[in-house]
Amino acid sequence: MGMFVMCMFYRGEKQRLEAWSRPVIVKGPLGIVSAMELACLLMFVALLVYSFSTYLSISFSKLKPGQNPMWQAKLSSVALRFGLVGNVCAAFLFIPVARGSVLLQVLGIGNEAGVKYHIWLGHITMTLFTAHGLSYSILFAAGHKLELLGDWEKTGVSIVAGVVALSAGIVMWVTTLKQIRERMFELFYYAHHLYFVFILFYVLHVGAFFFTMILPGVYLFLIDRFLRFLQSRRKVRLISSRILPCETVELTFTKQPGLKYNPLSMVFVNVPSISSLQWHPFTVTSNSKMEVDKLSVVVKSEGSWSRRLFDTVSMAPALEHLDVHIEGPYGPSSCHFLRHDALVLISGGSGITPFMSVVRELVVMSGTLGSPVPSILMICAFRNSDGLSMLDVLLPPSSPSISGLDLRIEAFITRGKPESEGNDRKDKLLRAVWFKPSRSEAPVSAILGPTKSWLWMGAIISSSFVMFLLLLGITERYYVYPIDHNTGDVYPTGAHAMLNVLFVCVSIATMATLAVMWNRRHSPMEMKQIQNLELPTPTTSPSAWSYNADRELESLPQQSLLQATNIHIGARPDLTKMLESYGEASDGSSIGVMVCGPDSMRDEAAAFCSSALAYNFHFESLNFTF
Known part of the structure; x- marks a missing residue:
């Protein structure tokens, strides 16, 4: 009796889990969406709405009633919060397209689903970042300070870097439209390589501190991208x-x-x-x-x-x-x-x-x-x-x-x-x-060997990140600190951010290359003589x-x-x-x-x-x- 009850419970749980994978939206801009995907999407949007509303309520409470003009102060606060919430989306943006990521395999996210989630996140991210840039452009235009769009402060936010990052993002965004992607695939393909420009100038715009918000996703993507680069050379x-x-x-x-x-x-x-x-x-x-x-x-x-x-x-x-x-x-x-x-x-x-x-x-x-x-x-x-x-x-x-x-x-x-039987059958x-x-x-x-590639991937991630922290710590202590003394007003923000990017790239390239070389050295001989034997066709x-x-059924x-x-x-x-x-x-x-x-x-x-x-x-x- 107890076994029967357990079997019925297991079957009921299995049916409930399978129900979550059933499509609930068939046609629309989101494509075919299952109940689980829709639930996760709604929760993610709820997170963004909650974050945005919380940011705004706190910032509006700090505005002084006599501040003039009030609408500009509120718009400035809204523009800043658009950027902050956009960072939340950007933190997840690159994770679904890390093709060799063990994380995607554990979560059961396939290639098509990964691309779909990346598209969703890309649309939300670029909507928020575009609203962020547009809001500040309106503020500068209202104050007759459009020249600030070309401003690059030594310390603090670099506006012109943000303009370049947003411009690269918009080009990628527009070329992903279905009408352009299907008719001019090469334009879409080459334009999407602007992601490197987007990331670089994004870091120069926000600085090293806010870069840490999106670092995990970017880090996993860069490791995957570099491993693919090494594999593609052969x-x-x-x-x-x-x-x-x-x-x-x-x-x-x-x-x-x-x-x-x-x-x-x-x-x-x-x-x-x-x-x-x-x-x-x-x-x-x-x-x-x-x-x-x-x-x-x-x-x-x-x-x-x-x-x-x-x-x-x-x-x-x-x-x-x-x-x-x-x-x-x-x-x-x-x-x-x-x-x-x-x-x-x-x-x-x-x-x-x-x-x-x-x-x-x-x-x-x-x-x-x-x-x-x-x-x-x-x-x-x-x-x-x-x-x-x-x-x-x-x-x-x-x-x-x-x-x-x-x-x-x-x-x-x-x-x-x-076609008629009299036609030439050679064709x-x-x-x-x-x-x-x-x-x-x-x-x-396989770039990391035929077995235990997940173990090698974990070793690359952990060892490269330790190397990144060591390089960053040594540089901060013996190079940046003697100049800046933790004031943030002396050492250039852009240079500080570029050091972070450089150390990330050097750490990933070093550890990934060592792992690939080790696997190739200790793997069985691959370069064996291959005889050109014909296969039955x-x-x-x-x-x-x-x-x-030409062929009879009995044969x-x-x-x-x-x-x-x-x-x-x-x-x-x-x-x-x-x-x-x-x-x-x-x-x-x-x-x-x-x-x-x-x-x-x-x-x-x-x-x-x-x-x-x-x-x-x-x-x-x-x-x-x-």
Whole structure:
């Protein structure tokens, strides 16, 4: 009886926790927001409102009635408090975008969620800082003292530094607007590198004391950024690529066998021959258990950078070598989707790529005795029949079978009709391109070693901060104090702030470099000779399945992708109807719904999962926004 009560209590607690993860807002400027996210956001806004109102009530109480003019005194107080509350937001601003942060993994914050929270914090921060600067501009204009905007006091607040910091922030803010970011991604990408200008002049504006308010978040971000810089300097070994008919290319790299990562992980890729500065994120399609020495990504030519990459790789056999740099992989700390009894994977176009690693993980689990494997319903939509070739890379060439996996694929071709059988089928074949190795290349590896990276990260944070405190203490005692004697009126405020920034950078660079060098020295030999062995490559695209070309059903394994796939021509998936019918057949079991596709597809699925009837559906969006 006691055990029964405990089980019922656990089930009730689990259902209540899962209810907090259900979407409560589907459409709007905030995107798709769960109950937990909304509650945290409201609490954070309440904190800001409370801080602002408390600051104002105290400052207004100190104003003298005879002060003239009173509105200017109040506006000055309001302007100052806008800046103080903005500091509270800035303290959290950089934490969600520290990609390799252990803190994010502990909190279970993925890449998409981290970017979303960063966007929220960025909007709030820049609104407060803009109001701060605008209020002071009105005061200066009213007092005919606009020349003060160019003032740089030796001690105290530097106004011109604040103007520069705010200007850099506004440029970053404006270019994040969806209309600009989607149409002019390169403008958004390069403008966002002004964050360094923003931080530097922010510190010069507020001084060392207020810099300590945002130091923890900035410190974690700078450590992560420097480690990514060290990792990005190494060229990685690109083995081969597979060119798909839908103008998509799969890139396969060698990786250190000890490097483990979970499904839905991502890497940032840089190809210097295309752009030496641009880094683009891609989800890892390979599985570290199935392919112990390889890592793959799939890139669809949807923008100028990816188009140039596709054209470059398609030059083979004229192209014999391609330099590539990689940062990552970054990803969730666990396979959270395994807690469900069934999975519904919904994708549009290239949105199918994150689910390749999920399917491969389940294929591995299906071959392990005693491992419960969720059933899978994959709903994928493509514009034309060529898009079906994306299913050819759903599994690696060495493991084409899905035997033991309960997988059903509903593929929708929204435009056009299957091409006639008389067309040239050579255009439908996947083509493999092999690249020659170079001695300067290395396998993809974790920057802090394949194991216990969290321990190394903790060591870097603690040791570098101790070094920072020592450098700061020695300088304050033997250099600043003899000049200033703690009065704050002699030693320049800007120079004092710059010393803090310099010591932070030196401490992080020193300790992070030592940790990376130690790991490389004591790790197994990575620069082993890599033989250029060809892998078996599919010769027919699934786009030929609709007219039974080149492959017969009897020649495939019993549970082949062909048997598991239903193709719908000239139709769009009715997600609401399909999810309803799938839920009715599930008999109340837990169903995870993962979506990566257009906003309309994501919103429709989220709207269904937020309804009262879908109590056993658990929604997750994988639409990465960068």
